[in-house]
Amino acid sequence: MGGERDEERRAAGLPTADGPLVRVRLHDGQELYAVVKGRRKERDGTWWYRCQIHLPAAAEQRGRLVDEPAPIDFTAPAGRCEPIAGQAYDTVPTARHGEFSRVPWLVPPRALVSSLQSRS
Secondary structure (H helix, E strand, C coil): CCHHHHHHHHHCCCCCCCCCEEEEECCCCCEEEEEEEEEEECCCCCEEEEEEEEEEEEEEECCEEEEEEEEEEEEEEHHHEEECCCCCHHHCCEEECCCCCCCCCCCCCHHHHHHHHHHC
């Protein structure tokens, strides 16, 4: 994210993040900020959000344990995710049930195709 957006987030009391944030309400009533990594509309019409948070984790550095952030991915229904004003959700990858992947087909080089054909 750009420096200007980071400044806006700090001014709004939001954490620095590598994507748009949502406020997620947990089952026990707690709320946390999470980065939206993707969203998907399911067959039954419900929307689900792929989110990520960073939690403390032990990592070894030069023979000793240090505290480093570890990314934790989770999925939450849209009803638990509250949009935050000023976040750019239009950049979030979106999919719908039954859609084909938008990954282009890989066409092998001609030399590979001819070598495979000569083996048969």
